[in-house]
Amino acid sequence: MNMLLLTTKLSDNTYKVSGRQLEHLLDVHKAKIGDSFKVGHINGLMGTGTIVQLDNEQATLTLDLSQDPPPPLPLTLILALPRPKMLRRTLQTIAAMGVKNLYLINSSRVEKSFWQSPFLSPDAIEEQLILGLEQARDTALPTVHLRKLFKPFVEDELRDLIKGTAPLVAHPNTEENCPVNTPEKVTLAIGPEGGFIPYEIDKLIDIGFKAVHLGPRILRVENAVPSIISRLFPG
Template identity: 55%
Template structure:
């Protein structure tokens, strides 16, 4: 945890926050903080700053907070992912959040197991937990937005063209595709398929929506590996 993220409910006064949960345990056990120590903190969806430990007990820590620094800029990317298996989804969400992705669409595809859509991982609290872990890792405060789309064709036909408009629109596909474009800090829409990739019909529908098929080489990577590699290739991170 490289950042202590604070929410509105943590504040007892305008600048005083009290923590009793895992963040408190981290401050006590990992930071081994004492009264008077300064910690790096941030207000969720707000600014970064610091906090002085003013009181520490067996059950809580009280912080005097000052946040005046803007968070790092978001990656100019809308990421569209075919829903991966739950464990892989957790790891991938943490990774892309730590890399600055703020707009994430989880969509259906032919090779997505139907059972994935009923996983507890897709509950709001569980998704939020993975995003917060990613923010804590990269020292950011801006929570990404996750959109769930259980029907492939309506999403691709009705929503995707507008999402992809005026962006560098790409679908990662290992076959019959152009090489990955050079890194550039420009608005981008990127679609990534499930394990085994999008089927031919899905790739054609994505192309009709304005996305260009591209690849990052001959090796077939797992989604949790492929997505960070793609982001590192597409942006000067």
């Protein structure tokens, strides 16, 4: 945690910290009254918080928030729903890297049980996104959309989503290299473990996606996501 992300309404430039964040202050930072830390208010400004009261139950911080969060990536990520444990890590990764618009979609190789996971609840998703934002020192919470039907999403929604962007789909069986340091807005589709099936690749290409690859190595989803994003937007 490189920043405390404050998630409830602020009152008179003070904030009370408890739970996981308080444990981190006490156990990792050995916090004491008078210490200052990087803080940010969710979907708002960043700055510093100084401890003015502290016990084992909570810490009270006075806040000085005047800094804007880092700019978001010009990227919409379309991701076939990963297995639950991988989903948690991936949510943290995309939040830390600056992705602000994520669609979790179905695919032939996505197991039906994945959609029943408690990690897909709004609170569970937000928890992982917050961890990613705290790691990266960002406050802008990504928006996550769930789409359980592949064909209707592609035909009825995705066609409009990709307008004004460069639509790319990660696919190892293609000759086109993934672009590097692109100046364009991008819509990026990444399949499940095992990849999109040919029908799904064809549907994406039919509406304008270009299939690209990263090289001869086949990566896990949790590795492919940061690898491709870093290639597209290295700065």
